[in-house]
Amino acid sequence: MKVTALEEYGLRCMLLFAGNDNRAPLTLPKISTAEGLSLPYAGKLLMILKKAGLVRAVRGRNGGYSLTKPAHEITLQEILAALGNSLHGSHHCDRFSVNNEDCIHTGNCVIGGIWSTFDNYIQGMLANITLADIALGKFGLQNNPVTKP
Template identity: 45%
Template sequence: MRITAQEEYGLRCLLQLAYLPQGKSVTVKEVAAKEGLSTAYVEKLLRLLGRAGLVHSVRGMRGGYVMNRAPAQITLGETIRALGTIQTTGHICSAFTGSKDICVHFNGCSIRSIWSGLTSYIQRYLDDTTLADLLEDEYVLSTRLAKRLT
């Protein structure tokens, strides 16, 4: 159960845009330098975010990437879904790699229920968090997050 590299780095790059005053653009090169990633990789990540409609690019000199919405209007859930599916189920029951024709648990498979329940549960957490929350001071945020668990 893990966050993928693409999700992690993609989020970081998006936050670099979120740090800026609204409407301001930043180049791939700058983001790459700040995050310590290669420009090629940052390009790929920002393009994924672009396809999902979270950012857009301006070509040519003075170009760069810009957020399409304010940080408070973009959830962590949207971001993660743009970078890699939140899949804890389905990909097994439907695209089963074993030798049987269909998933052996097809009838009355409780595993499916657990995974889909977990997926909803995670989505709720992610959708309750916006990029604006992530721009906050770490201490403030972590104390607020602790309350969710009670």
């Protein structure tokens, strides 16, 4: 299981905004130096976040990027969904068919069940953590709630 680069750096950029609430928009040069990213790469990230509706861009002098809603209304789920695919989606069987047209496990696939359960579990957690929570370090977890029916 891997965190992709877009998810990592995209989340870092979002956190930059969380610490910048209600101030002047952040420019691409500022973002790129703050996060150690090249300017075009920062541009690519912010473009993704913009297309997802998490960020708004103002062009020209005195322009820059800012959040479209307050940090405490943005969930980690929204952010990660914008930056990459979920662990188990409709594309899953296409990815893992080893160059065949169809996955070999048509019909009752037990693998799909476990990933899907796993993914729901994770999404539930992500939906309950906001960008503001992360910026303030205000999140935690209880013990393993796995049940065996």
